[in-house]
Amino acid sequence: MTPKSSSTSGFARRNAMAVLIGAFALLTGCSDSYGPSSAPPPPPPANPREVDATPALAFNPATLTVSTGDAVTFVFGTVAHNVFFDAQAGTPADIAGNNMSVSVTRTFPTAGTYRFTCHIHPSMTGTVVVRAPGTSY
Numbered sequence: 079m080t081p082k083s084s085s086t087s088g089f090a091r092r093n094a095m096a097v098l099i100g101a102f103a104l105l106t107g108c109s110d111s112y113g114p115s116s117a118p119p120p121p122p123p124a125n126p127r128e129v130d131a132t133p134a135l136a137f138n139p140a141t142l143t144v145s146t147g148d149a150v151t152f153v154f155g156t157v158a159h160n161v162f163f164d165a166q167a168g169t170p171a172d173i174a175g176n177n178m179s180v181s182v183t184r185t186f187p188t189a190g191t192y193r194f195t196c197h198i199h200p201s202m203t204g205t206v207v208v209r210a211p212g213t214s215y
């Protein structure tokens with residue numbers, strides 16, 4: 079019984095190693111955002127309720143769709159940005175100032191389409207679309 083299980087574990091170890099190498103290749107393939115000539119459209123954040131304010135002076139994704147009551151995390155990186163919502167009923171508080179290397183969460187209790195702008199970089203605009211529960215996407 080013992081020799082059989084030891085050969086099985088050797089096979090499992092080889093498999094685990096192959097998975098690790100594959101994961102490493104994926105990670106390194108996607109992490110070239112520091113390079114000056116990285117590909118234009120960055121992949122959307124892993125968190126489905128996250129907007130990244132990127133060093134490339136863009137909000138990613140430019141449009142995020144969530145449900146009423148969802149909390150959206152705005153992630154600020156190495157370049158300072160802020161978030162000012164267009165005036166309308168139901169908007170959460172603006173994220174003023176120069177925000178670097180922080181994450182700020184805002185909750186959207188009311189269905190609607192909320193546009194926002196970075197006042198440091200007026201060309202940076204984004205939209206959060208908030209749908210009532212049961213609305214088809």
Ligand SMILES: [Cu+2]
Binds near residue numbers: 158159196
């Ligand atoms: Cu900005």
